[in-house]
Amino acid sequence: MRGSTDVQISRVDWLVVVIYFALVFIGWFNIYAAVYDSQAPQSMFDMSINSGQQLVRIGISVVLIILIMVADYRFFENLSLYIYMLFILILIATPFIGKEVNGQVLSIGIGSLRIQPGEFAKLATALALAKVMERPTFDMTKTNDQLKAFGIxxxxxxxxxLQPDTGTAMVYFSMFLMFYREGFPQKYYILGIGFIALSLLSLGIENNLYLAIGIIAIMVILILMGKKTWQRIVAFSLIGLGMIAYSYSIDFVVSKLPEHQQNRIMVLFNPNIDPLGVGWNVTQSKIAIGSGGLMGKGYLEGTQTKFDFVPEQHTDFIFCTLGEEFGWTGSLVVIGLFVTLLIRLVIMAERQKNRFSRIYGYCVISILLFHFMINIAMTIGLFPVVGIPLPFFSYGGSSLWAFTILLFIFVKLDSSRSQQLGRIS
Structure with a gap:
């Protein structure tokens, strides 16, 4: 038994572990910087401020890591569907027993100890998908199997x-990256990208009349080029009418969204529409990052940070603190750590000996990649503000613990791959 444990420890991918702790502690230092007050400085270990509270959460994360690493790797596979059903029940109960903040019911708990079930449900969904899709007969090109995966x-x-939490809900769609690896037909991705591009075009063009004029102009060009066959003109006309109808439908859907979500979409296409109102977050975020220059202003020297120009700077906008105080260089280091982590996880996923571990690994990659890309894009104005934290970096217990468990279950599965049955295909 001792020898078996030693072998597992020797097989742990320590590069992933090192990068994890590097990101966690860099994030912790930036959380302190985000709440630092030069007029009344406090120790970063002070439990009354965010950095002290986050240190406790980091300590709990270490305990969670130890528990995961000493557990039997089969535990996660055998209980995956039960874990999924448990969190489905919790999500159903959340609107009734949860705490409402800003019109959203996102957290449950007792007293000051609260968690966001939506964060942990990502982990449960990844485990359930891996369990259902691991069967040798499962085929992502078959409609029945596709429906099973989509249902989960x-x-x-x-x-x-229903809570409503659009940002967290969006993260689940990142798992289509895993579906692609497992054989989901490529034509659907091309179709999906086309709809996304058309949706962005529809939102970006203020008057749908311009879209219609553009389509007519393309038709005229085709005719002048000799493309006069009625079949092509009719086909293109139908496509054009479909595009216009879709554009109006997108406008209709957006008009039914809550006002704050409509404002976020407006700011994406026109950041200067209301720089002192709905555009404040993004405008100040870009100022903070841009003012850092090449090397940054220095740790605890960020003026945007000190004077609280960027709301939620210790959570969703934590990247602003990094950009302002450590500049382009510091940002590049952190981005490099995330990219290295993701590349390493892909290598780990591809070397797994069964489908469960591989599929779960790609779910981990998909979720982390989505959070990493969207959070940074959000802070520099390339994506609407949707409240997505930067993994291992942002302040908060639910996100840190959920990401930690998500990652280290895969580290555990990878370290035990020599003991797993070969069910890869």
Whole structure:
């Protein structure tokens, strides 16, 4: 038994572990910087401020890591569907027993100890997908199997949208990256990208008349080029009418969204529409990052940070603190750590000896990649503000613990791969 444990420890991917702790502690230092007050400085270990509270959460994360690493790797596979069903029940109960903040019911708990079930449900969904899709007969090109996978994925999405929490719900769609690896037909991705591009075009063009004029102009060009066959003109006309109808439908859907979500979409396409109102967060975020220059202003020297120009700077906008105080260089280091982590996880996923571990590994990659890309894009104005934290970096217990468990279950599965049955395909 001792020898078996030693072998597992020797197989732990320590590069992933090192990067994890590097990101966690860099994030912790930046959380302190985000709440630092030069007029009344406090120790970063002070439990009355965010950095002290986050240190406790980091300590709990270490305990969670130890528990995961000493557990039998089969535990996660055998209980995956039960874990999924448990969190589905919790998500159903959340609107009734949860705490409402800003019109959203996102957390449950007792007293000051609260968690966001939506964060942990990502982990449960990844485990359930891996369990269902691991069967040798499962084929992502078959409609029945596709419906099973979609059902597992979309059930928590629907429940989270009821809270409502659009940002967290969006994260689940990142698992289509895993579906792609497992053979989901490429044509659907091309179609999906086309709809996303058309949606962005529809939102970006203020008057749908311009879209219609553009389509007519393309038709005229085709005719002048000799493309006069009626079949092509009719086909293009139908496509054009479909595009216009879709554009109006997108406008209709957006008009039914809550006002704050409409404002976030407006700011994406026109950041200067209301720089002192709805555009404040993004405008100040870009100022903070841009003012850092090449090397930054220095640790605890960020003026945007000190004077609280950027709201939620210790959570969703934590990247602003990094950019302002450590500049382009510091930002590049952190981005490099995330990219290295993701590349390493891909290598780990591809070397697994069964489908469960590989599929779960790609779910981990998909979730981390989505959070990493969207959070940074959000802070520099390339994506609407949707409240997505930067993994291992942002302040908060639920996100840190959920990401930690998500990652280290995969580290555990990878370290035990020599003991797993070969069910890879």
């Amino acid at each position: 994925l979309f059930l928590p999405v629907a429940l989270i949208l």
